[in-house]
Amino acid sequence: MADFDPTHTDPGEEMPLPTVACWRCGLMAAAADEYCPHCGAGLVRSSAKAGRRAKHDESRPLKIALWSYAALLTTGIIHGGVLSARFGDVEDVTPRISREALYQIAVVEAIDTIIVVAAFIALAAGEPMAPLTETRRISAWFAAVPLLAGMLAINFMYHEFLRQVLRLPLIQDDVLQQRGWLTFVVVCIQPAIVEEVYCRGFAMGLLRRVTGSHAAVWIAAAMFAMMHVAVLLSIPYLFLVGLLLGYLRLASGTIWLPIIVHFLHNLAVLLREWN
Amino acid sequence: MNDATSPGELGSLAQSARTKQLKSARGILLFVGILTLAINAFFGSQARTMVNAEIEKEIKKLPFGTEVDQGKVDELRETAVRSVQMSSFIAAGLGVVFIIFAMMVYKYPVPITIASLVLYVGSAAVFGFLDPATLGKGVIIKVLIAAGLFKAVQAAIASERETQPMAAA
Numbered sequence: 258m259a260d261f262d263p264t265h266t267d268p269g270e271e272m273p274l275p276t277v278a279c280w281r282c283g284l285m286a287a288a289a290d291e292y293c294p295h296c297g298a299g300l301v302r303s304s305a306k307a308g309r310r311a312k313h314d315e316s317r318p319l320k321i322a323l324w325s326y327a328a329l330l331t332t333g334i335i336h337g338g339v340l341s342a343r344f345g346d347v348e349d350v351t352p353r354i355s356r357e358a359l360y361q362i363a364v365v366e367a368i369d370t371i372i373v374v375a376a377f378i379a380l381a382a383g384e385p386m387a388p389l390t391e392t393r394r395i396s397a398w399f400a401a402v403p404l405l406a407g408m409l410a411i412n413f414m415y416h417e418f419l420r421q422v423l424r425l426p427l428i429q430d431d432v433l434q435q436r437g438w439l440t441f442v443v444v445c446i447q448p449a450i451v452e453e454v455y456c457r458g459f460a461m462g463l464l465r466r467v468t469g470s471h472a473a474v475w476i477a478a479a480m481f482a483m484m485h486v487a488v489l490l491s492i493p494y495l496f497l498v499g500l501l502l503g504y505l506r507l508a509s510g511t512i513w514l515p516i517i518v519h520f521l522h523n524l525a526v527l528l529r530e531w532n
Numbered sequence: 533m534n535d536a537t538s539p540g541e542l543g544s545l546a547q548s549a550r551t552k553q554l555k556s557a558r559g560i561l562l563f564v565g566i567l568t569l570a571i572n573a574f575f576g577s578q579a580r581t582m583v584n585a586e587i588e589k590e591i592k593k594l595p596f597g598t599e600v601d602q603g604k605v606d607e608l609r610e611t612a613v614r615s616v617q618m619s620s621f622i623a624a625g626l627g628v629v630f631i632i633f634a635m636m637v638y639k640y641p642v643p644i645t646i647a648s649l650v651l652y653v654g655s656a657a658v659f660g661f662l663d664p665a666t667l668g669k670g671v672i673i674k675v676l677i678a679a680g681l682f683k684a685v686q687a688a689i690a691s692e693r694e695t696q697p698m699a700a701a
Contacts, residue, residue: 316686319646319685323649323650323653323682326650326653326654327653327657330653330654330657331657333657333661334657334660334661334664334667337660337661337662337664338664341664419618423614423618424610424611424614464646467642467646467689468642468643468646469643472640472642472643472646472647475643475647476643476646476647476650479647479650479651479654480650480654482654483650483651483653483654483655483657483658484654486654486657486658486660486661487661489619489622489658489661489662490615490618490619490622492622492658493622
């Protein structure tokens with residue numbers, strides 16, 4: 258119940274704003290809020306017009322998220338077809354071929370960036386997260402360091418297992434051997450920014466409107482892993498990376514922490530390949 | 533939400549329609565899950581046979597008299613068999629996930645239906661990347677399944693909102 262007496266008429270006193278309980282987390286939110294400030298759920302309004310708008314709001318963002326996800330997957334498939342057509346019969350991967358493959362990856366990533374930007378414009382959304390305590394926010398930054406180290410260890414062990422024990426070829430090794438600013442941008446900069454903005458910013462924020470925070474993290478992690486169609490055998494590991502980055506986003510309340518962690522992760526992998 | 537809730541108890545035609553959509557989503561997930569698990573378990577078990585057949589086909593295409601490095605062929609054969617088995621194992625695991633989702637869809641309708649749709653579309657893309665010829669095969673069924681899952685997502689969201697109404701302060 259709101260804490261006020263409607264019969265009290267002190268002109269100097271502000272009337273408290275009416276509040277409602279969020280349908281998902283049960284915490285109180287201002288009646289005028291469109292989204293719950295605690296869990297991000299869309300708040301249903303009582304009027305029919307608002308109900309129609311809420312229904313419209315629910316399906317349109319989800320459709321944009323799913324269509325943009327499908328578009329990103331499609332670019333991956335097309336890239337796979339082009340790679341296969343161009344390099345399918347190649348036996349020895351020469352530096353020229355590696356360079357050409359790298360240029361192809363750069364073009365695909367440019368297209369992916371355009372798709373993500375288009376999705377943002379279509380929704381005009383940056384999804385805010387629920388307010389967090391200062392302690393939790395700072396702890397997330399400190400916890401990221403050992404968590405990143407642990408994830409890199411898992412990465413190296415898993416891919417070493419694929420290479421040495423199962424003796425499976427990993428084509429990206431040859432592409433990563435190309436030293437230069439283009440490799441750095443393609444491997445470290447673009448994925449860290451675009452993939453994080455899309456998966457942990459855009460998609461996770463939209464999903465939190467209709468599912469719980471944990472479900473949003475897990476689903477966004479699945480999207481992140483599946484988007485890497487070109488590296489099928491790395492998908493299980495990438496799902497774990499997606500979970501880590503999602504929980505860091507949740508704990509820190511900012512997109513910058515997962516961007517930095519993703520950048521450092523990819524940089525570590527690249528430096529290991531170069532050395 | 534639990535399995536004991538029937539359309540009659542909910543007392544709403546719209547809710548009844550949504551429950552039916554969740555039931556059809558459960559059917560879709562079971563169908564896709566069992567099919568994915570069965571097909572990939574078969575491919576995994578037949579990996580060596582399939583790889584041998586493909587290698588023989590490629591060798592027959594070579595000009596008459598070409599010397600084949602048997603050592604390299606054997607190494608390639610083993611690598612190919614391991615790749616197929618690993619991919620089949622991962623894909624079969626995905627089938628198991630769909631079956632588990634089918635069993636949990638009434639308990640957590642919104643996250644399960646969204647996750648199912650994401651995984652289904654993603655797996656179609658991955659298989660399409662591995663073999664582009666599979667993209668065209670059964671495209672109508674794939675589209676119908678994706679559409680069915682999306683309808684289930686909408687039904688789950690609407691159903692959850694109706695069963696948990698807001699309390700005004």
